[in-house]
Amino acid sequence: MACPYLNGDSSPPKRKNGENDTTYGKYLRLDKLLSCVEMQTEKKKNPIHDEHLFIVIHQVYELWFKQILFELNSICSILSDIPVAENKQLIMNSRLNRVVEIMKLLVSQFSVIETMTPHDFAEFRPYLATSSGFESYQFRMLENIIGIKPEWRIRYNKTEYKQVHCEEIYKQLEESEKKPSLLQLVQEWLERTPGLEQDGFDFSKQMKNSIDRMLTDIKNKSLATTGYEAEELMEQYNKDKEIFESVLDESQHAALVKRGERRLSHKALQGAMMISLYRHEIRFSQPFQFLHLLMDLDKLLMNWRASHSQMVQRMIGSKLGTGGSSGYQYLRSTVSDRYKVFLDLYNLSSYLVPNEYIPSLTDTMHRHLSTLPSFPGHTPKSEDVKRKGDNPMVGDGDTALIM
Numbered sequence: 433m434a435c436p437y438l439n440g441d442s443s444p445p446k447r448k449n450g451e452n453d454t455t456y457g458k459y460l461r462l463d464k465l466l467s468c469v470e471m472q473t474e475k476k477k478n479p480i481h482d483e484h485l486f487i488v489i490h491q492v493y494e495l496w497f498k499q500i501l502f503e504l505n506s507i508c509s510i511l512s513d514i515p516v517a518e519n520k521q522l523i524m525n526s527r528l529n530r531v532v533e534i535m536k537l538l539v540s541q542f543s544v545i546e547t548m549t550p551h552d553f554a555e556f557r558p559y560l561a562t563s564s565g566f567e568s569y570q571f572r573m574l575e576n577i578i579g580i581k582p583e584w585r586i587r588y589n590k591t592e593y594k595q596v597h598c599e600e601i602y603k604q605l606e607e608s609e610k611k612p613s614l615l616q617l618v619q620e621w622l623e624r625t626p627g628l629e630q631d632g633f634d635f636s637k638q639m640k641n642s643i644d645r646m647l648t649d650i651k652n653k654s655l656a657t658t659g660y661e662a663e664e665l666m667e668q669y670n671k672d673k674e675i676f677e678s679v680l681d682e683s684q685h686a687a688l689v690k691r692g693e694r695r696l697s698h699k700a701l702q703g704a705m706m707i708s709l710y711r712h713e714i715r716f717s718q719p720f721q722f723l724h725l726l727m728d729l730d731k732l733l734m735n736w737r738a739s740h741s742q743m744v745q746r747m748i749g750s751k752l753g754t755g756g757s758s759g760y761q762y763l764r765s766t767v768s769d770r771y772k773v774f775l776d777l778y779n780l781s782s783y784l785v786p787n788e789y790i791p792s793l794t795d796t797m798h799r800h801l802s803t804l805p806s807f808p809g810h811t812p813k814s815e816d817v818k819r820k821g822d823n824p825m826v827g828d829g830d831t832a833l834i835m
């Protein structure tokens with residue numbers, strides 16, 4: 433009889449209560465999973481020890497890609513609701529944090545494959561024929577779901593990344609390019625940040641006034657001094673003016689988006705700025721952490737590309753890749769801001785202003801961003817209450833944050 437521990441298809445032993453229950457092997461489909469490690473060199477009667485590690489490590493990566501896609505899809509699904517239920521923010525944060533932790537693991541895993549010497553790799557490399565990680569369907573899905581656009585991609589030998597796949601996968605990848613990505617959903621969510629409304633707090637206008645005040649103060653200080661100090665202050669004035677105009681002026685922002693130097697819409701960028709400046713307000717603190725995690729995700733994907741390309745250079749030097757690219761040269765060119773999806777969030781630091789120039793919240797706005805539990809005697813003003821009918825976070829007397 434086949435071993436019930438390993439062989440998922442065999443009958444598991446009877447449990448005490450007489451019911452057939454599942455086993456470790458059956459539950460995990462270990463019979464299938466473990467039989468997937470098939471060394472080509474062994475089949476060809478020339479077993480090369482390190483091929484085992486090479487296969488296992490790729491399979492492990494693919495399994496983790498599957499988990500990442502599972503988590504990201506669920507986050508996108510939550511973000512697709514308008515408005516996003518406030519009580520789902522913690523779920524989104526924990527799932528994104530999980531993705532971040534997995535990505536850290538994926539970056540550090542390259543040290544395991546680096547225990548293989550280039551000589552060992554060269555021994556079985558011919559058995560790979562033209563197969564390459566470039567054909568990893570899940571990696572492409574992952575890039576697409578995060579928000580990498582086809583036009584940002586670097587091509588080699590005029591090869592488009594989808595072309596290496598069969599018709600069915602080609603179509604699936606094409607569909608994934610059209611589906612709202614995490615970037616797009618985050619953008620729409622940020623555009624709904626409370627406080628951006630022109631007939632309400634009007635963050636943009638408040639910010640413009642504050643920046644004007646800040647610039648005037650710098651200019652006045654410069655005029656009040658002489659020599660090197662005055663020159664330095666004037667330089668700061670010109671630099672700050674340029675930076676803040678590029679973020680406050682819609683047409684300047686649009687030109688930067690066109691040039692690929694910004695990704696988010698003007699309104700979404702204002703939303704991100706607002707969340708970042710007022711992150712200590714209770715209802716902005718979790719969205720702020722979410723934005724932080726999005727940057728971690730971007731950074732770790734970049735670290736993955738950098739570690740992979742370094743490992744490749746070590747293994748094959750300047751040889752061509754099995755997929756036909758220039759190998760290390762091609763991979764190195766993908767380690768750039770071109771592939772950074774949440775680029776604008778990184779750049780938020782350029783728009784930091786000293787605390788004294790952060791526009792003060794109005795009472796109404798402050799109430800919107802605070803948790804106001806319902807308590808006897810508290811009656812919210814009607815303009816404070818924006819409700820989503822089925823938002824479970826909104827009880828009687830609560831002010832709801834609609835995003």
Ligand code: HEM
Nearest residue numbers: 490493564565566568571744747753754755756757759766
């Ligand atoms: C000895 C180990 C490895 C070598 C020598 C290697 C080499 C290469 C090369 C040369 C390319 C460029 C395409 C080509 O011409 O083939 C590539 C792409 C790629 N490899 Fe690897 N690789 C290795 C391990 C891995 C591992 C463990 C993974 C994990 C899944 C992986 C995933 C990828 C992916 C996703 C790409 C596409 C990257 C892109 O186009 O941005 N590789 N690899």
